[in-house]
Amino acid sequence: MSQAPGHRRVLILAAVVAAYVLSFFQRFAPAGIAQDLVAAFSTTASSLGVLAATYFYVYTVMQVPTGMLVDTLGPRLVLLVGGIVGGLGSLLFGLAPDLDVALLGRTLVGLGVSVTFIAMLKIIAVSFEEGRFASLVGLSMLIGNLGSILAGAPLSWVAQVAGWRSVFVALAVVSLLLGIGCWCLLGEKSPNEHNRLSAPRAGKARFDRTVVLSGLLTVLRNRETWPVACVNFGVSGSFFAFAGLWATPWLTQVHGMSRTTAANHVSLYFAGFALGCVIIGTLSDRIGRRKPVLVLTSQLYGAIWLVWLSAGTLPAGLTYVLFALMGLLTAGFTLTWACAKELNPPLLSGMSTSVINMGGFLAAAILQPLVGWVIDRSWGGALTAAGTPLYGADDFRAGLLLLCGTAWLGALASWGVRETWCRNVWQTPA
Secondary structure: OOOOHHHHHHHHHHHHHHHHHHHHHHHHHHHHOHHHHHHHHOOOHHHHHHHHHHHHHHHHHHHHHHHHHHHHHOHHHHHHHHHHHHHHHHHHHHHOOOHHHHHHHHHHHHHHHOOHHHHHHHHHHHHOOHHHHHHHHHHHHHHHOHHHHHOOHHHHHHHHHHOHHHHHHHHHHHHHHHHHHHHHHHOOOOOOHHHHHOOOOOHHHHOOHHHHHHHHHHHHHOOOHHHHHHHHHHHHHHHHHHHHHHHHHHHHHOOOOOHHHHHHHHHHHHHHHHHHHHHHHHHHHHHOOOHHHHHHHHHHHHHHHHHHHHOOOOOHHHHHHHHHHHHHHHHHHHHHHHHHHHHOOHHHHHHHHHHHHHHHHHHHHHHHHHHHHHHHHHOOOOEOOOOOEOOOHHHHHHHHHHHHHHHHHHHHHHHHOOOOOOOOOOOOOO
């Protein structure tokens, strides 16, 4: 039974958002099972940082190629292959007998899920009105963040009950099914613009290397691209590195919280971020402005990092409030994708958003192992009852300083972002 075009595009977006939920879960899962990974592979802070950051290495490298593929071949094939590769990586990670195999599994997971977000942005860009872009991205991220919330306290609980390995074996099946589902839905014929979401039969002819490289250079040579990229690098990079790995060890070992309490803090951070994606994106679209919202949220986000650096042990109620507020403010960086799309040629929405998106994942890929290395350098040799390293406040302080500095890099860069008034201003005088 045929559906109305409006219903079909919502169904297509829903399938891709479901894959995005899985992407978010895989991104932040190491934080929820950090102690399990240390015990399973006998890792130090440095090794744990590398294991978690492997996802970000390949995710970073794949952002620009994904933008090229999505702009030229369409999201359909890209999402299918991503589901297969991500599923294989999840299976390998869940069954890994040692750290090397786990690293390979995380690499394949990062490779597989790296295509989902850019494909989702492309579908929103070509299927819905321009004035709704930030709102729809925010709504999609609200739903997608269900994955990050599940990667906090729920994953920690399931890992203790059923074992973390069984979780990732099950996710391998889910990844494959989502890839096939996206393939089937995007293959449905539509009488309107949705045909652009699937590559034509002569898709290879569309992949003109000269055109692709010319488009990429157009984005990279655009000076207005770079302040936006720096905001994404600083704000989302510090977010991914902290919430994605180091928040839980910091809360348990420095603030003496139980594993469950720490996981609840991280889940609240993600819940605040998810809510913020909708609030901030909708607010920006409603007032028709990008820059004021971006500047305000990034400055306040940086201010909370100063609180973590300067304050000692805080009351539990206050730490919950700060984690929720931090998540809400972190969502301000999601406007960088809208800015990238509006500051570059409309036909290059995939490439422009992928270039911006690469910034945050590059920062996370650098920061996660770097913070671990800094912590190990200051570690005094104390051990837990299980024989694993026990880190204190002084060990973590230098690592937090790195994250704080990165956050403020993004906050300061927000002042250099050009206002777009929520419309494409490519080749329009500033």
